[in-house]
Amino acid sequence: MNRPNMDAYWMPFTANRQFKRAPRLLVSADGMYYTDADGRQVLDGAAGLWCVNAGHNRRPIVEAIQRQAGALDYAPPFQMGHPLAFEAAEQLVAMAPNGLTQAFFVNSGSEAVETALKMALAYHRVRGDAARVKLIGRERGYHGVNFGGVAVGGMAGNRKHFPVTLPMVDHLRHPLDIAKNAFSRGEPAHGAELAEELESRILTLHDPSTIAAVIVEPMQGSTGVILPPKGYLQRLRQICDKYGILLIFDEVITGFGRLGADWASNKFGVLPDLLTCAKGLTNGSVPMGAVLARSAIYQAFMDSAPEQAIEFPHGYTYSAHPLACAAAIATLGVYRDDGLFQRAAEMAPHFEMAVHALQGKPHVKDIRNLGLVAGIELEARPGEPGKRGMEVFLKCWEQGVMVRVTGDTLAVSPPLIIEAEHIDRLFAVLGQAIEQTP
Ligand code: PXG
DSSP: OOOOOOSSOOOTTSOHHHHHHSOOOEEEEEBTEEEETTSOEEEESSHHHHTOTTOBSOHHHHHHHHHHHHHOSOOOOSSOOOHHHHHHHHHHHHHSOTTEEEEEEESSHHHHHHHHHHHHHHHHHHTTOTTOOEEEEETTOOOOSSHHHHHHOOOHHHHTTOSOOOSSEEEEOOOOOHHHHTTOSSSOSSOGGGGGHIIIIIIHHHOGGGEEEEEEOSSBOTTTOBOOOTTHHHHHHHHHHHHTOEEEEEOTTTTTTTTSSSOHHHHHTOOOSEEEEOGGGGTTSSOOEEEEEEHHHHHHHHHTSOTTSOSSOOOOTTTTOHHHHHHHHHHHHHHHHTTHHHHHHHHHHHHHHHHHTTTTSTTEEEEEEETTEEEEEEOOBTTBTTHHHHHHHHHHHHTTEEOEEETTEEEEOOOTTOOHHHHHHHHHHHHHHHHTOO
């Protein structure tokens, strides 16, 4: 295939000059595979970017989008509606953790996070508790790239150019403790006590009555698959309850089956007050995200304003876009009809065995896994953080396997339709790439 002219496109989160010298171009996809511009089949070990949970090119989703494009291309979401928006919300809520009864639609994970943070702040205000203005995130957290998400996020690289984001933010420590938990299978045993610092350090410092919300990813995805220690999230929930603080789970990655259960909230048995999702909501096919909220939060807004008033002055031109709603309804149908969350749980033991077989390969420092996600952390080369990881990623790509790399951690998060032979090939190629990388 002729290479397109690449000058005009400023690529996101990409080493532009390096990429344009040796591009990796995907031109089509089906099931577990991409086809690249050279016609090679590439096994998708990353579900695109943690989003294509039902596999590529699923007919019910493709056809729903095609049909919808010809029926209603766009409808304004403010003071107007269209039936699919209500149907998508109803279906999403029916599938949501019990107790989350309202869905607010947005177009990405980043927008879901901004929306949830604003909802939390406004919720306290409409209840007459306007002193709750502070937001607590976590080190190594990723909550998208908008200003609120960067502020509560804890990825140093993403914050570096933006030293001034939101005031009134503090951070919990992250729970990754390789010294104690290396090569754990599933939730690590040690570290629940790290949740205590919310009470002992942060609330003591700030005074609990000033805190609006705590936001965490149940599993920290982008910074290398960091799982919650046993009991950690439960403890966060208890402390938030004790002090009237909202707990927000960012399930942009963990939603829709990734951990071998529908939601991380259900996997760990902890119900947040607000939940953000995106990615798998439409199987990656049309941009869409959502914030799920407890009914008491929605009700507080409804009770705070006269009937003709807009209760929450927030939303996007493309909130509940008809194509996105059609894609979401079809996607949730595929998850249900194919029992994909259950399937993820069934494939998890084989996946776990295959990834832990990499223990003992050169430079492998830790392996972490749950459901159909795994992180393989390599020792960084002295003075060259991230380089070894990137080389392993590129070797896998050359061998027809796509994984994710973040620093020196390789992340594997395949579509939930994966078969045992795909799992075997994926980790065989990854293992070889690790062995061949000095
Ligand atoms: N929250 C979480 C937990 C995420 O993982 C976002 C919010 C932002 O979503 P949008 O749709 O605005 O990108 C994400 C996104 C990686 C990687 O390399 C992960 C994400 C995005 C880009 C790269 O792991 N997750």
